Amino acid sequence: MGRLNSKVAIITGAARGMGESHARVFIEEGAKVILTDINEEAGSALAKELGANALFVKHDATSAESWKKVLEEGKAAFGDITILVNNAGVLGPIAKTAELDEQEYLKVCSINQHSIFLGMKTVIPSMLEAGIGSIVNISSIAGIVANYGFPSIAYVSSKAAVRGMTKGTAIEYGANNIRVNSVHPGFINTPMMVEATDESGGDALRDIPLGRLAEAREVSNLVLFLASDESSYITGAEHLVDAGMLAH
Numbered sequence: 001m002g003r004l005n006s007k008v009a010i011i012t013g014a015a016r017g018m019g020e021s022h023a024r025v026f027i028e029e030g031a032k033v034i035l036t037d038i039n040e041e042a043g044s045a046l047a048k049e050l051g052a053n054a055l056f057v058k059h060d061a062t063s064a065e066s067w068k069k070v071l072e073e074g075k076a077a078f079g080d081i082t083i084l085v086n087n088a089g090v091l092g093p094i095a096k097t098a099e100l101d102e103q104e105y106l107k108v109c110s111i112n113q114h115s116i117f118l119g120m121k122t123v124i125p126s127m128l129e130a131g132i133g134s135i136v137n138i139s140s141i142a143g144i145v146a147n148y149g150f151p152s153i154a155y156v157s158s159k160a161a162v163r164g165m166t167k168g169t170a171i172e173y174g175a176n177n178i179r180v181n182s183v184h185p186g187f188i189n190t191p192m193m194v195e196a197t198d199e200s201g202g203d204a205l206r207d208i209p210l211g212r213l214a215e216a217r218e219v220s221n222l223v224l225f226l227a228s229d230e231s232s233y234i235t236g237a238e239h240l241v242d243a244g245m246l247a248h
Contacts, residue, residue, distance in 0.1 A: 027051070086135070133177070136181055170235045
């Protein structure tokens with residue numbers, strides 16, 4: 001019996017990288033999953049591969065109207081949404097504060113921060129109807145500490161905001177049996193991270209005690225735990241998947 005049987009989940013940014021991994025693990029564990037992404041071609045192909053329990057909806061996570069469409073189509077297909085994984089995000093430019101373009105800053109904050117507010121605002125009513133819910137917001141180690149030059153404060157501030165929004169929402173809805181947690185990955189072997197570390201010219205392995213990048217599924221295993229009833233007494237907390245990077 002799967003750990004997510006009878007659960008209905010929305011996973012944003014699910015066409016590739018960590019989002020794709022989360023979707024695969026959730027399907028394996030019995031969930032019905034609404035995969036969303038701006039990348040229609042990749043998202044549709046993945047949903048077709050995953051089968052009848054997967055539905056792809058093209059989605060701009062920064063748009064309230066797009067969120068409304070995701071909720072309506074998801075509920076029509078599978079019923080009340082009981083899990084939300086806010087995974088969509090971008091790294092944005094590598095630039096110091098005085099050199100950072102204002103519009104680039106706002107774009108990163110819109111995708112990484114505002115989209116999570118919209119997701120929670122849109123989906124929580126469905127969880128209230130179901131009487132249960134688990135929200136997993138994907139932040140970053142940059143949401144806890146900053147790193148010189150990489151990434152920019154746009155990324156750092158947006159991911160720190162995710163941590164704060166998670167705690168505030170967890171307090172608001174704990175009495176309604178809705179749990180909200182944040183996950184803070186370190187360096188993960190995904191296309192976005194590999195491209196970014198190559199661009200920055202940094203040694204991604206230098207500060208990792210385990211001496212390697214994580215595979216996306218190693219993050220998905222934690223997301224699965226937080227989404228499942230196994231974590232029924234865990235809410236309002238940040239969870240590191242960083243191979244000990246912040247331990248020193």
